[in-house]
Amino acid sequence: MTFxxxxxxxxxxxxxxxxxxxGYTMVYGIAKMLNFAHxxxxxxxxxxxxxxxxxxxxxxxxxxxxxxxxxxxxGIVIEALAYKPLRKASSLAVLITAIxxxxxxxxxxxxxxxxxxxxxxxxVGFDSISLFDGRLIITSETVVTVIxxxxxxxxxxxxxxxxxxxxxxxxxxxDKDAAELMGINVNVTxxxxxxxxxxxxxxxxxLLCSAYPTLMPTTxxxxxxxxxxxAVFGGIGSIPGAMLGxxxxxxxxxxxxxxxxxxxxxxxxxxxxxxVLLVRPTGILGKKIAEKV
Amino acid sequence: MSKDKMVPVPSNAIMPxxxxxxxxxxxxxxxxxxxxxxxxxDEFSITVGRTEIAGLIGxxxxxxxxxxxxxxxxxxxxxxxxxxxxxxxxxxxxAQINRMGxxxxxxxxxxxxxxxxxxxxxxxxxxxxNQPLAASLxxxxxxxxxxxxxxxxxxxxxVFFHMDDMANRQAGSLPYGAQRRLExxxxxxxxxxIILLDExxxxxxxxxxxxxxxxIRRIRDSFNIAVLLIEHDMNLVMNICxxxxxxxxxxxxxxxxxxxxxxxxxxxxxxLGKKKGGVEGGEE
Amino acid sequence: MERIKNxxxxxxxxxxCYGMVLLAxxxxxxxxxxxxxxxxxxxxxxxxxxxxxxxxSLNLTVGFLGELSLGHAGFMSVGAxxxxxxxxxxxxxxxxxxxxxxVAIIVGGILAGVAGLIVxxxxxxxxxxxxxxxTLAFGEIIKNIxxxxxxxxxxxxxxxxxxxxxxxxxxDASPVLKGPQGATGIPKISTxxxxxxxxxFTLFVVLNLINSKTGRAxxxxxxxxxxxxxxxxxxxRYKLTAFVISAILAGMAGALYAMNFSSIAARKFDFNTSILxxxxxxxxGMGNIPGTIIATTLLYMLPELLRQFADYRMxxxxxxxxxxxxxxxxxxxxxxxxxxxxxxxxxxxxPDAAGKGGGAK
Numbered sequence: 004m005t006f007x008x009x010x011x012x013x014x015x016x017x018x019x020x021x022x023x024x025x026g027y028t029m030v031y032g033i034a035k036m037l038n039f040a041h042x043x044x045x046x047x048x049x050x051x052x053x054x055x056x057x058x059x060x061x062x063x064x065x066x067x068x069x070x071x072x073x074x075x076x077x078g079i080v081i082e083a084l085a086y087k088p089l090r091k092a093s094s095l096a097v098l099i100t101a102i103x104x105x106x107x108x109x110x111x112x113x114x115x116x117x118x119x120x121x122x123x124x125x126x127v128g129f130d131s132i133s134l135f136d137g138r139l140i141i142t143s144e145t146v147v148t149v150i151x152x153x154x155x156x157x158x159x160x161x162x163x164x165x166x167x168x169x170x171x172x173x174x175x176x177x178d179k180d181a182a183e184l185m186g187i188n189v190n191v192t193x194x195x196x197x198x199x200x201x202x203x204x205x206x207x208x209x210l211l212c213s214a215y216p217t218l219m220p221t222t223x224x225x226x227x228x229x230x231x232x233x234a235v236f237g238g239i240g241s242i243p244g245a246m247l248g249x250x251x252x253x254x255x256x257x258x259x260x261x262x263x264x265x266x267x268x269x270x271x272x273x274x275x276x277x278x279v280l281l282v283r284p285t286g287i288l289g290k291k292i293a294e295k296v
Numbered sequence: 297m298s299k300d301k302m303v304p305v306p307s308n309a310i311m312p313x314x315x316x317x318x319x320x321x322x323x324x325x326x327x328x329x330x331x332x333x334x335x336x337x338d339e340f341s342i343t344v345g346r347t348e349i350a351g352l353i354g355x356x357x358x359x360x361x362x363x364x365x366x367x368x369x370x371x372x373x374x375x376x377x378x379x380x381x382x383x384x385x386x387x388x389x390x391a392q393i394n395r396m397g398x399x400x401x402x403x404x405x406x407x408x409x410x411x412x413x414x415x416x417x418x419x420x421x422x423x424x425x426n427q428p429l430a431a432s433l434x435x436x437x438x439x440x441x442x443x444x445x446x447x448x449x450x451x452x453x454x455v456f457f458h459m460d461d462m463a464n465r466q467a468g469s470l471p472y473g474a475q476r477r478l479e480x481x482x483x484x485x486x487x488x489x490i491i492l493l494d495e496x497x498x499x500x501x502x503x504x505x506x507x508x509x510x511x512i513r514r515i516r517d518s519f520n521i522a523v524l525l526i527e528h529d530m531n532l533v534m535n536i537c538x539x540x541x542x543x544x545x546x547x548x549x550x551x552x553x554x555x556x557x558x559x560x561x562x563x564x565x566x567x568l569g570k571k572k573g574g575v576e577g578g579e580e
Numbered sequence: 581m582e583r584i585k586n587x588x589x590x591x592x593x594x595x596x597c598y599g600m601v602l603l604a605x606x607x608x609x610x611x612x613x614x615x616x617x618x619x620x621x622x623x624x625x626x627x628x629x630x631x632x633x634x635x636x637s638l639n640l641t642v643g644f645l646g647e648l649s650l651g652h653a654g655f656m657s658v659g660a661x662x663x664x665x666x667x668x669x670x671x672x673x674x675x676x677x678x679x680x681x682x683v684a685i686i687v688g689g690i691l692a693g694v695a696g697l698i699v700x701x702x703x704x705x706x707x708x709x710x711x712x713x714x715t716l717a718f719g720e721i722i723k724n725i726x727x728x729x730x731x732x733x734x735x736x737x738x739x740x741x742x743x744x745x746x747x748x749x750x751x752d753a754s755p756v757l758k759g760p761q762g763a764t765g766i767p768k769i770s771t772x773x774x775x776x777x778x779x780x781f782t783l784f785v786v787l788n789l790i791n792s793k794t795g796r797a798x799x800x801x802x803x804x805x806x807x808x809x810x811x812x813x814x815x816x817r818y819k820l821t822a823f824v825i826s827a828i829l830a831g832m833a834g835a836l837y838a839m840n841f842s843s844i845a846a847r848k849f850d851f852n853t854s855i856l857x858x859x860x861x862x863x864x865g866m867g868n869i870p871g872t873i874i875a876t877t878l879l880y881m882l883p884e885l886l887r888q889f890a891d892y893r894m895x896x897x898x899x900x901x902x903x904x905x906x907x908x909x910x911x912x913x914x915x916x917x918x919x920x921x922x923x924x925x926x927x928x929x930x931p932d933a934a935g936k937g938g939g940a941k
Binding site: 037085088089090091092093094095096098099100102103104106107109110111113114224228231232235239264266267269270273274276277280281284285 | 642648702703705706707709710712713714716717718720721724725727728742759760851855858859862863866891892894895897898899901902905906908909910911912913
Binding site: 368370389390391392394395399400402406407408409410411415416418419420422423425427429431432433434435439442443446482483485486 | 792794796809811812
């Protein structure tokens with residue numbers, strides 16, 4: 004029973020990672036940049052939901068929507084101000100800028116909300132599910148997280164396959180210049196990608212803090228790095244890859260905490276990542292990149 | 297396979313007479329590669345004599361550059377063998393193959409663009425300069441002598457290509473023609489037995505092309521090596537190549553002297569016939 | 581004559597680097613001895629030296645080898661803790677402090693080099709962002725492992741444990757390294773002079789390397805890997821050489837750094853530290869050693885100088901970082917700067933034409 008319980012916890016944590024990883028992977032696929040500020044957008048989303056519920060006494064759904072709107076705007080603004088001028092710059096310059104944005108968001112949060120952790124009230128309204136006479140408890144957060152993850156995954160897949168702008172996104176990720184010549188507005192496409200990624204980050208932030216209710220300006224960094232790892236794990240640039248990578252990462256983390264060592268769980272997660280990259284240098288579902296000579 | 301075969305097979309009878317009784321510098325037998333299900337090159341067998349200037353021509357997409365990539369093991373061949381100076385190059389890395397004696401240039405120029413012109417050539421000299429890591433780190437143990445040697449030899453090569461006045465310029469800032477020459481100089485610095493030139497005249501004006509032809513002959517005569525070149529400029533190919541191999545859809549459709557190629561109906565159909573007006577009109 | 585010009589360019593960089601460091605040393609040392617430097621600045625001298633070594637060594641990987649490393653602090657960490665343990669082993673000996681420090685630095689360098697080799701051999705074949713991610717993962721793994729590591733020294737030798745200090749079974753001694761608490765009771769034997777000497781050593785190694793056959797091979801791989809392979813350069817070997825040398829120097833810096841504090845924990849050497857050093861390198865200029873030294877000094881002091889802004893200083897730091905990156909990399913700003921320059925220059929046609937030629941290709 005503990006095994007099943009761990010399995011469920013792993014999937015639950017993994018679903019959060021997966022939602023965050025989607026943001027990383029979409030931005031990487033389209034803008035070819037590592038957006039290290041993504042983790043901090045999660046934190047902003049969580050603070051927004053927290054404020055909406057605590058100070059404005061909004062219902063959870065409204066709080067989540069507000070957080071999504073704020074993060075979407077934030078994502079678009081960050082892209083327009085910090086990343087757009089660097090479209091043609093080296094990837095390292097963009098990376099450092101992203102790190103600057105990450106510092107900026109953390110320090111703004113520090114000024115507004117202080118460094119003391121806020122205790123986050125879960126957004127989920129119903130009770131945990133108890134099975135097998137209480138030997139297996141599935142928390143309501145788990146249920147909501149997993150469902151949210153599946154819905155997002157299906158929604159995104161449909162969006163990129165069926166809608167015009169979604170197809171545009173896939174075209175830009177294949178070849179930016181060719182897409183531009185075909186009449187796709189690359190700037191708009193990139194903005195939309197950031198908007199979607201940031202809205203997902205808001206959801207992830209709320210779900211993460213519902214399950215692990217301490218909220219600090221640095222809350223987003225470690226889940227951000229791990230979700231990024233998950234995206235690489237699954238094959239960066241690939242939407243199903245991010246999903247798979249996220250879930251696997253969550254499972255590895257929970258199982259190594261349960262059966263190997265709590266303190267070493269992060270080391271194990273990263274060690275598995277290295278091994279996966281050695282065997283499959285572009286991740287599990289990543290495309291093999293052929294080099295033209 | 298036939299390691300010590302001295303006389304080339306009849307289908308390769310395009311080698312210049314002076315090379316006929318020596319081990320050819322390059323021999324391929326039934327070379328082929330598939331990408332997925334697609335056969336890019338198949339049954340590619342040629343022989344290049346030790347001091348021959350040979351040409352590899354064919355329409356766009358015929359697989360010419362793929363052949364160069366096979367010869368240097370950038371792509372591993374699916375089938376067939378490559379003998380360099382009689383020794384097989386199977387399972388060797390690109391770097392090892394260079395040390396065995398093949399140097400090349402690239403269709404889209406690949407220089408070390410942030411390094412100086414002379415340092416580009418010095419990188420080419422890498423394997424002939426003896427400077428252990430300890431010497432690199434401490435400036436002792438013969439550091440000075442080895443640096444001087446590499447500077448002197450690189451400068452000699454630059455003089456050969458009339459580029460000595462550009463030695464300290466950044467390679468990426470050179471005009472196009474000079475970049476092509478530098479790439480050849482760098483390849484020659486590795487002291488190859490054969491040099492592969494991938495479209496050396498691309499983007500050059502007629503006077504630059506004439507100078508290039510001159511240079512290719514000088515390279516062969518001064519360094520006593522073979523040249524295998526891919527080129528679309530028929531004027532250049534017919535003028536300087538002694539043997540020509542025509543590739544179409546990954547297969548060799550003709551081999552022979554320039555005169556034979558010119559009158560070969562298959563070639564005219566596959567290549568010259570289609571492009572005749574364009575090629576000759578462009579030269580006037 | 582060409583040769584003389586060629587040599588003189590290298591010599592100029594060398595003179596700039598060594599001169600800058602020596603000048604700073606000659607000015608600061610008497611001031612420090614006379615107690616004229618404020619306490620807070622004096623406390624920053626060894627850390628600045630450390631970070632200069634870190635940044636110069638990272639520049640070897642990022643600027644000259646062209647590979648992004650996000651785990652440089654991991655090597656610093658290995659060097660720091662192995663240095664601390666080495667000094668703990670020498671506790672009873674009569675050796676003077678500078679010998680102990682030297683031993684710590686050498687041991688730290690060697691072990692960090694070994695770590696570099698262990699990470700480097702399997703992963704150096706990975707390209708671009710993937711190598712960066714593996715270095716990130718490595719840094720996190722090191723931090724995690726040291727956080728769980730308990731080490732003690734007694735008359736029976738070294739004791740290790742991954743679970744608790746009690747398990748070490750020490751006789752008449754307290755543990756050197758206590759898991760998440762880190763190392764405590766470190767003798768503070770690092771001095772400004774030793775820091776400057778380590779910088780000079782680093783400059784000697786790195787500057788010599790880049791002006792040598794090995795360095796040219798490394799730079800060639802950065803500029804065009806395929807071309808480097810085609811002229812017979814063993815890519816793996818030279819990438820690994822640069823990577824390991826960079827790791828060794830980072831380990832030495834780590835040992836120096838640790839010996840400046842009485843206690844130090846593994847979380848000091850986390851992802852943010854790696855990023856901090858990377859920022860020094862990028863702002864100093866990739867492949868630009870004098871620039872790296874200046875950028876490290878200025879940026880390390882910046883939060884210190886912004887102290888009067890208290891809470892806002894990290895905010896300002898972040899804004900400075902973003903603005904500088906955009907100002908130095910944006911296409912539009914570059915064009916604008918070129919136009920301004922061409923107003924003051926008469927032969928403005930020349931750079932314009934060159935730019936167009938390069939673009940069209």
